[in-house]
Amino acid sequence: MPIRVSSDELPEAGPSRNSNSPRSSPGLDGDDDLIEEEGWTKETFENRSITKQNPAATPLLRTTMDKLKEVITRIEEGLELAKETAIALEDSKQDEPSIDDVEAAFFKALDQRQLLDIRIEALKELMAQLQAGQDFPNIESSYEELATPKETEYLAKSKRAKYKNSTEYAEFRSAIWEINHTTACPPVSQWLEKGPDDESDDDEIDIGGTTQTYRCPITLTLYQDATTSNKCGHSFSRAAIMDLIDSAKKQRRVSKCPVTGCAAVLEKSDLKANPSLQKRADEFARRERRREDEREEGDDTIAIDDDEEDGDY
CATH class of the missing domain: 1.20.120 (Four Helix Bundle (Hemerythrin (Met), subunit A))
Incomplete structure (x- = not known):
């Protein structure tokens, strides 16, 4: 990936000049979309x-x-x-x-x-x-x-x-797993074939084995306008974390992250809206409602069968 330098920008690192030949704008070699302009081309370029x-x-x-x-x-x-x-x-x-x-x-x-x-x-x-x-x-x-x-x-x-140590891949697999499972997601190595030069399993530390929570650690309810800290990565309902920060300022004390074990000091500028997390929280709530409805339907079926066996109609 060579770095192209135009003679207009860097006098000591320019091409052979040719007023009739096109010139590529400064860019990276191998890019298909290099813009050809007057001055030099990849063919006439000289490293200086x-x-x-x-x-x-x-x-x-x-x-x-x-x-x-x-x-x-x-x-x-x-x-x-x-x-x-x-x-x-x-x-x-x-x-x-x-x-x-x-x-x-x-x-x-x-x-x-x-x-x-x-x-x-x-x-x-x-x-x-x-x-x-x-x-x-x-x-x-x-x-x-x-x-x-x-x-x-x-x-x-x-x-x-x-x-195996990719947080993004662990989240990818956990998000898929939780759709149809209520247990913790297995370690990501379950989906990753081991190579001949990989370490033994005894030496590995897998990411995974946890379930995603969609509850705010302050309100203990599902996220409302999910907001994530840039400092520590923990997420909250926006109104709840804003109130916590405001309350700490009124008492003239620092506002520490409310997640147990986290010592990060949070400011409002550290918080960023997380619409993707809110969307997943909403989908989680929808799945929970669906499962609850299915359980209720199952209970009703059992009750009807029992009544029929007793001869009660």
Whole structure:
């Protein structure tokens, strides 16, 4: 993924000029949507030395990094959509086979995000080295030396090695499990085949085995306008956590997270609406009502049978 630098932005790192040839805007090699503009192309581009004295070098690296972060945001939106799709499929039919296809897409998105994280870390390292005074005769080569080995190492891992400690995958599996089960979700390794180089089961710590709660730890009732803390990740009904914070301020004390064992100090600015969690809470309530109705219908059937046996009509 070489970094393209336009001569307009970085005088010391430009291409051979040709007024009749198109120029690609600064971007990443391998992208299919590089915009061809006047000046240089991928074919005429030449790597030039990048130094700390080049004022455009660091901003260009930072801009590239920001664009990768934007892609990660879209990937995470896709992860949430995949989870909602799997929930809907499981709700329509237990162990619906097409959930496997959704899971495969979920894995692919996790992989893409991890590879982007590796690339972002490589860009950060390049920026740090540049600020420390290191020159880069060929920044593309330097980037590849930082990123490629880590990408290769990650892609060589088995599914179990890649996803067994993934919080997102644990939530994905738990959300599916709770649709048709009332017991705790098994560890995620149940769905992840072990690779030949994986550690023994005795050495593993699985994520899973818990059930998702949709009750506010303050009101002990189902979430109303679910809100999540950016600091500790705990969730609450919005009005309840806001009242708790306001009450603490009136008493001139810090407002600690009300979840047992959490020492995070919360401010209103730390809270963010969580419509996805609220949607799952609403769906959970709907399933509970449906199960209750089914139990009541079952009781009525039993009562009718007993009456018939006694000869009471």
